Amino acid sequence: xxxxxxxxxxxxxxxxxxxxxxxxxxxxxxxxxxxxxxxxxxxxxxxxxxxxxxxxxxxxxxxxxxxxxxxxxxxxxxxxxxxxxxxxxxxxxxxxxxxxxxxxxxxxxxxxxxxxxxxxxxxxxxxxxxxxxxxxxxxxxxxxxxxxxxxxxxxxxxxxxxxxxxxxxxxxxxxxxxxxxxxxxxxxxxxxxxxxxxxxxxxxxxxxxxxxxxxxxxxxxxxxxxxxxxxxxxxxxxxxxxxxxxxxxxxxxxxxxxxxxxxxxxxxxxxxxxxxxxxxxxxxxxxxxxxxxxxxxxxxxxxxxxxxxxxxxxxxxxxxxxxxxxxxxxxxxxxxxxxxxxxxxxxxxxxxxxxxxxxxxxxxxxxxxxxxxxxxxxxxxxxxxxxxxxxxxxxxxxxxxxxxxxxxxxxxxxxxxxxxxxxxxxxxxxxxxxxxxxxxxxxxxxxxxxxxxxxxxxxxxxxxxxxxxxxxxxxxxxxxxxxxxxxxxxxxxxxxxx
Amino acid sequence: xxxxxxxxxxxxxxxxxxxxxxxxxxxxxxxxxxxxxxxxxxxxxxxxxxxxxxxxxxxxxxxxxxxxxxxxxxxxxxxxxxxxxxxxxxxxxxxxxxxxxxxxxxxxxxxxxxxxxxxxxxxxxxxxxxxxxxxxxxxxxxxxxxxxxxxxxxxxxxxxxxxxxxxxxxxxxxxxxxxxxxxxxxxxxxxxxxxxxxxxxxxxxxxxxxxxxxxxxxxxxxxxxxxxxxxxxxxxxxxxxxxxxxxxxxxxxxxxxxxxxxxxxxxxxxxxxxxxxxxxxxxxxxxxxxxxxxxxxxxxxxxxxxxxxxxxxxxxxxxxxxxxxxxxxxxxxxxxxxxxxxxxxxxxxxxxxxxxxxxxxxxxxxxxxxxxxxxxxxxxxxxxxxxxxxxxxxxxxxxxxxxxxxxxxxxxxxxxxxxxxxxxxxxxxxxxxxxxxxxxxxxxxxxxxxxxxxxxxxxxxxxxxxxxxxxxxxxxxxxxxxxxxxxxxxxxxxxxxx
Numbered sequence: 001x002x003x004x005x006x007x008x009x010x011x012x013x014x015x016x017x018x019x020x021x022x023x024x025x026x027x028x029x030x031x032x033x034x035x036x037x038x039x040x041x042x043x044x045x046x047x048x049x050x051x052x053x054x055x056x057x058x059x060x061x062x063x064x065x066x067x068x069x070x071x072x073x074x075x076x077x078x079x080x081x082x083x084x085x086x087x088x089x090x091x092x093x094x095x096x097x098x099x100x101x102x103x104x105x106x107x108x109x110x111x112x113x114x115x116x117x118x119x120x121x122x123x124x125x126x127x128x129x130x131x132x133x134x135x136x137x138x139x140x141x142x143x144x145x146x147x148x149x150x151x152x153x154x155x156x157x158x159x160x161x162x163x164x165x166x167x168x169x170x171x172x173x174x175x176x177x178x179x180x181x182x183x184x185x186x187x188x189x190x191x192x193x194x195x196x197x198x199x200x201x202x203x204x205x206x207x208x209x210x211x212x213x214x215x216x217x218x219x220x221x222x223x224x225x226x227x228x229x230x231x232x233x234x235x236x237x238x239x240x241x242x243x244x245x246x247x248x249x250x251x252x253x254x255x256x257x258x259x260x261x262x263x264x265x266x267x268x269x270x271x272x273x274x275x276x277x278x279x280x281x282x283x284x285x286x287x288x289x290x291x292x293x294x295x296x297x298x299x300x301x302x303x304x305x306x307x308x309x310x311x312x313x314x315x316x317x318x319x320x321x322x323x324x325x326x327x328x329x330x331x332x333x334x335x336x337x338x339x340x341x342x343x344x345x346x347x348x349x350x351x352x353x354x355x356x357x358x359x360x361x362x363x364x365x366x367x368x369x370x371x372x373x374x375x376x377x378x379x380x381x382x383x384x385x386x387x388x389x390x391x392x393x394x395x396x397x398x399x400x401x402x403x404x405x406x407x408x409x410x411x412x413x414x415x416x417x418x419x420x421x422x423x424x425x426x427x428x429x430x431x432x433x434x435x436x437x438x439x440x441x442x443x444x445x446x447x448x449x450x451x452x453x454x455x456x457x458x459x460x461x462x463x464x465x466x467x468x469x470x471x472x473x474x475x476x477x478x479x480x481x482x483x484x485x486x487x488x489x490x491x492x493x494x495x496x497x498x
Numbered sequence: 499x500x501x502x503x504x505x506x507x508x509x510x511x512x513x514x515x516x517x518x519x520x521x522x523x524x525x526x527x528x529x530x531x532x533x534x535x536x537x538x539x540x541x542x543x544x545x546x547x548x549x550x551x552x553x554x555x556x557x558x559x560x561x562x563x564x565x566x567x568x569x570x571x572x573x574x575x576x577x578x579x580x581x582x583x584x585x586x587x588x589x590x591x592x593x594x595x596x597x598x599x600x601x602x603x604x605x606x607x608x609x610x611x612x613x614x615x616x617x618x619x620x621x622x623x624x625x626x627x628x629x630x631x632x633x634x635x636x637x638x639x640x641x642x643x644x645x646x647x648x649x650x651x652x653x654x655x656x657x658x659x660x661x662x663x664x665x666x667x668x669x670x671x672x673x674x675x676x677x678x679x680x681x682x683x684x685x686x687x688x689x690x691x692x693x694x695x696x697x698x699x700x701x702x703x704x705x706x707x708x709x710x711x712x713x714x715x716x717x718x719x720x721x722x723x724x725x726x727x728x729x730x731x732x733x734x735x736x737x738x739x740x741x742x743x744x745x746x747x748x749x750x751x752x753x754x755x756x757x758x759x760x761x762x763x764x765x766x767x768x769x770x771x772x773x774x775x776x777x778x779x780x781x782x783x784x785x786x787x788x789x790x791x792x793x794x795x796x797x798x799x800x801x802x803x804x805x806x807x808x809x810x811x812x813x814x815x816x817x818x819x820x821x822x823x824x825x826x827x828x829x830x831x832x833x834x835x836x837x838x839x840x841x842x843x844x845x846x847x848x849x850x851x852x853x854x855x856x857x858x859x860x861x862x863x864x865x866x867x868x869x870x871x872x873x874x875x876x877x878x879x880x881x882x883x884x885x886x887x888x889x890x891x892x893x894x895x896x897x898x899x900x901x902x903x904x905x906x907x908x909x910x911x912x913x914x915x916x917x918x919x920x921x922x923x924x925x926x927x928x929x930x931x932x933x934x935x936x937x938x939x940x941x942x943x944x945x946x947x948x949x950x951x952x953x954x955x956x957x958x959x960x961x962x963x964x965x966x967x968x969x970x971x972x973x974x975x976x977x978x979x980x981x982x983x984x985x986x987x988x989x990x991x992x993x994x995x996x
Contacts, residue, residue, distance in 0.1 A: 081931070094964050099933035104915050114885070115745045116918075116930045179751055179844020179885055184682040247613045253677055339883060340838040346677020361910070370964030376915055384882055385837060387612070387677055410970055412859070412910040417602050417874055420614075432614045433579070435597035466592050466868030472908055472974040479970050 006208035012038035017053045022148025024125035026060035026306035028217035030141030032124045032158045036067040043076035054078040060143020064217040082108045083375035102375040106337035109147040123152035128163035134203035139163040141306035149201045157209045187341045190280040230425035232269030240275045254282040258351040264289045271298045284378040303329045305336035337378045342385040349386035351379040353393040358440040362414035369410030395424040395449035401487040403452040408475035436468040504706035509654045510536035515551045520646025522623035524558035524804035526715035528639030530622045530656045534565040541574035552576040558641020562715040580606045581873035600873040604835035607645040621650035626661035632701035637661040639804035647699045655707045685839045688778040728923035730767030738773045752780040756849040762787045782876040801827045803834035835876045840883040847884035849877040851891040856938040860912035867908030893922040893947035899985040901950040906973035934966040
């Protein structure tokens, strides 16, 4: 069956008001770019003509501005899940002009299949190759691609020639069976393959193919500063310490590392530390630092869901595919983030906290408890099931006026039960086997910025009784004072003293 | 090698000050009873003589009063993990006279093996049988028995003749390998066996065997009232609804059900509902209701970690072992609660909330945010990995003066990301695919007691902006007013209005 090559505008006509649309990709990598913009333009025209036009959106995680940004600006989003990081979309959902539900990323594909989230009308996927018999080779990320392609009535392919067809083989595409027939997820080593190098779809569902030549958005990270460098060094120091104590095996364990500057700093410090052996990466997002360590031979294999790397690094990778192809695998997020595999492989998980409290709870999502930043992403998948779960954070933000460590997190995403280690630029809080009061003392002495230590000691000394001496009347004073004065410093606890 | 039969007092001399001691059992079932009391008496004598005597305690979960209660009253506990429910121990830890760390139950065995929690000096285990070559047959529960027996330097066996030797075969005892060598947990059906019917230990480590004839503590539950009955019926109604919609397969899925009256009511209602087919149970604690449904043929198989059933029911079970033996399996908690198995089997998980908030977060552990009730237990293991996770709670407590639904939980154990369904006696809140504001409206209209609905609507209407309209200055007013007046009713929000 011949492929039907069409324009982005023609493709957008296959998407109707009220449709649920699934998109390929994960971070800007692998996401559609031109059809999404054409849908946004169509929405604007429909709105101008007085007709409603909004779609439900399932994605892998965050996407590019040409997807989330364009559709948000066109007010074309009925609901959105499971993760986002786009400025305009963030504004839309925080003004509650769209409904956003923030999900554990490993859960989305199965909850789609279980029918918990409604149907998928259309799948729009970026591909490096597509054949007449329905083989779709993804580009730099996979996300929820296999599930939306199987579930959708109609598939639109963006065939993007910025990604060479020769990347066929870098993907491992599968979908688990559902209960009560589910088998083991057969990944026992980071490099184990369990699927095909392409997504196989019914070719009759491919309603159109749109040729593009659009590069991924180029995120880029701020250069490392002293704080992020120190955090990275503290993580490396902790891991070496654990190896020496026999609590991490001598052959080491695979590493999961979150996204962003701190994650890059952590991987950099691990790479530079001669006491850390060569290691493997089993993660969600493969960043530039992983590719760099691979070239140095320090990382021997990386499995992920997304190659979220800069344009420069991806050009290098494509130019040297023969070097990288047997060292990299891109999987659907249901596999990259699967708790069964994470627990079995024994991942060392390293994620970033937005805010932590002195009892070891983590806020990953909400600024001051109300405003959604991005979402929980895969941090819950990895933290809850890892061999040892580490959270990192700079001790302060906004020139020291925000302490990352507060009496009570203003929103909780990861509970004390799942958080084992917290690391700031000041040091390492090892929370294992500690009661709440012991955790609080450990975090204050090791991680908190010196400007806040005495103040948090005073909070603990307010005389609240119980296993967790949390003062419900005073626990948000840091947030309250920040909203009023712009600083969390030197909160006066005297009015709460008994 | 002949077994060394000794008295409980002699056995207690094998336990030294500062030792870490692991105990068999889970709930009062399967726990040691006489050696623990002898250790408590020894501690009292040592303290009277001016010498320190405190031990670190690892258990499966809660235990009996002759263990936790006796050692707490003797002030003989250095630290305690992972779960408890004893009045005197609760007082000890809430006065911070011992250190309690509250853990996901599936994690304890592996964190012991990983070396995260120190060594295990002594294992004290109740057995129905013990052989000279080191085969130990547990009694009515397993808990962490295999791990503590393998890790301990010394093993003390309480050989309890209240449990017939013929129960050999009802247990399935195994320990997984650790990363990087871990294999799949090979349970694909509720009834799959992966281990031996006994724990095999080095017989040289068995320093003594103490004969006992002590029955388990008889917990007993309050009779069902209208509220618990309605909750049970709402759960059954929800499950039928999901089957009819095709979101639960026609062959149904295995059920996990928490501990207590509500859990008994839920199982009772499921048993009585003709639209719910015969089903299997894969759970932590097997209660009376499961045995009753098994006799009726409604439950066809039950796998658990503990037979926490009344004395009457256990006598019936032992008298009819041939009927029950091929329908029951008792496993270590690392298997009964293993996230890999829970996600694979697709469990319908039903747990009880201590407190919920209108955004879908659950407090399972802390009264008014400070006082530990029991612990998180297995609720995190099951909730996070189940096919669909349900929390149940009566809408009010203390004659209506406490609302189970508050603006913000005073302590969080399960986040919005993992909680799918909340059910009270008033109805069902289906939170799947809903944004925070939609969840709040859904919970208020369906689950909240009518006395609190309008007041919580007013809270939502305070005008807080953002994805989650949580007012950090007002979110604990229910708790504050309850502490001051004894009631959460009719909180006055006017001072928070903008």
